[in-house]
Amino acid sequence: GENVEQHPSTLSVQEGDSAVIKCTYSDSASNYFPWYKQELGKRPQLIIDIRSNVGEKKDQRIAVTLNKTAKHFSLHITETQPEDSAVYFCAAPNFNKFYFGSGTKLNVKP
Amino acid sequence: DSGVTQTPKHLITATGQRVTLRCSPRSGDLSVYWYQQSLDQGLQFLIQYYNGEERAKGNILERFSAQQFPDLHSELNLSSLELGDSALYFCASSVGRGMNTGELFFGEGSRLTVL
Numbered sequence: 001g002e003n004v005e006q007h008p009s010t011l012s013v014q015e016g017d018s019a020v021i022k023c024t025y026s027d028s029a030s031n032y033f034p035w036y037k038q039e040l041g042k043r044p045q046l047i048i049d050i051r052s053n054v055g056e057k058k059d060q061r062i063a064v065t066l067n068k069t070a071k072h073f074s075l076h077i078t079e080t081q082p083e084d085s086a087v088y089f090c091a092a093p094n095f096n097k098f099y100f101g102s103g104t105k106l107n108v109k110p
Numbered sequence: 111d112s113g114v115t116q117t118p119k120h121l122i123t124a125t126g127q128r129v130t131l132r133c134s135p136r137s138g139d140l141s142v143y144w145y146q147q148s149l150d151q152g153l154q155f156l157i158q159y160y161n162g163e164e165r166a167k168g169n170i171l172e173r174f175s176a177q178q179f180p181d182l183h184s185e186l187n188l189s190s191l192e193l194g195d196s197a198l199y200f201c202a203s204s205v206g207r208g209m210n211t212g213e214l215f216f217g218e219g220s221r222l223t224v225l
Contacts, residue, residue, distance in 0.1 A: 032210035
């Protein structure tokens with residue numbers, strides 16, 4: 001996306017390991033940071049989001065951390081399972097900007 | 111089921127033709143977004159409408175146009191089709207005006223193949 005950079009583009013981990021995907025953004029006015037998961041052949045779905053007034057949010061095995069000073073936020077998946085294999089997209093939308101990151105293809109090997 | 115309905119699910123057409131993709135947002139959602147996803151590519155933002163008005167424009171070609179009708183459904187028109195227009199076109203909806211107001215709900219997509 002025009003204002004969001006996402007890394008890595010592909011990530012392969014062993015089942016049970018952790019996975020971390022990082023996004024950086026340029027617009028300091030961004031205040032909402034969602035992560036979407038897209039399984040093969042399916043639609044993207046929101047898995048977790050965070051607003052700029054908090055630094056971390058956790059939901060079972062997934063968490064998102066936000067560093068507003070450095071303008072980056074990360075998705076953390078612990079105890080990965082094969083069903084976590086998918087493409088993950090971040091976004092850092094401002095009011096008039098609607099761009100997603102380029103996506104990270106996560107492969108969890110059993 | 112996200113509540114967002116897109117038709118048709120699949121469409122095969124020839125170069126130079128024109129097609130219309132249709133999207134019905136979730137009940138109560140006023141914003142509609144269109145995205146293009148080419149094979150193994152990311153989500154390219156095309157355009158957004160809020161309550162019938164164009165709200166934001168992304169990387170939408172001049173050959174493409176869209177509109178949102180009073181009943182809030184939206185149509186994406188693709189004309190003078192080229193091979194490179196083959197892609198999965200997603201529609202998404204949300205309650206608020208901006209993408210930062212909350213979750214986008216995506217439809218299942220319309221897969222366009224241009225031969």
